[in-house]
Amino acid sequence: MTNGPAVAAVKRLEELGVPRRTIWRRCEPGGVWRRLLPGVVLLGNGEPTEEQRIEASLLLAREGSVLTGVPALRRYGLRNLPDIDDVHVLVPAERAITSTGFVHIERTRRLPAPLSRAGVPTAPVPRAVIDAARRTSDSDSVVAMMAEAVQERHCLPHALAVEIDERSRFDGRLLRALVPILGGAHSVAEADAWRLWKRSGLPEFQWNVKVFDAAGRFVAKPDGWCDEVGFAWEVDSRGYHAKGDHFRATLARNARYAAAGIVVLQTLPSRLRTEPDAVLHELRAAFHSAQRRPRPDVHLG
Structure with missing residues (x-):
């Protein structure tokens, strides 16, 4: 999934025979590896790319997790996106895991059926848009993102309305942002x-x-x-x-x-x-x- 150094779970490295003390020594300041998240390391010492951050986040969240929000929408090619830097990941509601570092973990009982985007389990566009919108305070950014998703035919306005109703039924702010898009506005x-x-x-x-x-x-x-x-x-x-x-x-x-x-x-x-x-x-x-x-x-x- 990534170019450059691989991202690996510490547990997997141990299964391959790398002692834990060797892993931590290589992740010390000046070492050849880098600790990205708890139990996840970059097998290199440079700054991680966005793809490596995503891979690390999904390793932390474990199997069944789904990428959503802004990083998911980038994978669909959307450009008018809010300024959110972290990696937003959905996990099953019963999973005991919390946000840390650059990953925002959200437990949900409505885990969407993911689509594979370059090998990454990714939330469908309507869910990703509304997940990003819920974390965005600027109403213009929300409107621009919704408008692009509809104008570029990634989803129908009705799909966004359904997602708002099912996921954010008490967030009138999102409904107000969507109403002009339902009326045909493109910007x-x-x-x-x-x-x-x-x-x-x-x-x-x-x-x-x-x-x-x-x-x-x-x-x-x-x-x-x-x-x-x-x-x-x-x-x-x-x-x-x-x-x-x-x-x-x-x-x-x-x-x-x-x-x-x-x-x-x-x-x-x-x-x-x-x-x-x-x-x-x-x-x-x-x-x-x-x-x-x-x-x-x-x-x-």
Whole structure:
């Protein structure tokens, strides 16, 4: 599972004939081995890699343990993850073991059926997301992680809702973070926009849907879309949309909106929090502007 020095349980080394006094002597300061966790050593003296830390944690937790949380999500390729450095491992509720060093041990009666990721028993994405979210105080980090898991098709929003209900039924914070994702938001900024729309009193908006003109040509995939009047809301960050190819793509998108007769409101993500009342006024005004002209001949794909 790892490159470089192996990770081994002390008990296993003794079974192979290495005396315990030899093991501890090699783990002394300046020695050729390194003690990582109680009863687990690195057969080298460098800093352990993340893979070696994971292997050591699972050796400590013993057979039947499951990797979860942030290190599990990294194995699925997720990037928008909370800043949690320890290795989160699930073990059966009856197992007498506690957290130590860099490993966070969680005893549970709901041990998930693991998936093998590069040889490591790993919790399914919905469980790993909620396990990480429960240990994360920053709500934006929780929303970003949930949004990426859904947007990259690692899981459905409903699976996260089920996991919250079964594992964290009293944590309203996680439910509040998930609600915009269930509504179709794909990012923290879109979740802010979704919440602002909920305050607006405007008709139903859809999120991240594809819009086509009368000839069936693709127009855009707006962040927010009111199909009743053919109105688009784009939450455009200055850093992303103002440079190079992104700037050209944004101009081309806006030209397609204009050609299709679609009213579009562009909002900087930061203003959703710094000037919510002003943005709310602009949103309502843009909607009423769209409402006053005939609905353009466009449809959703």
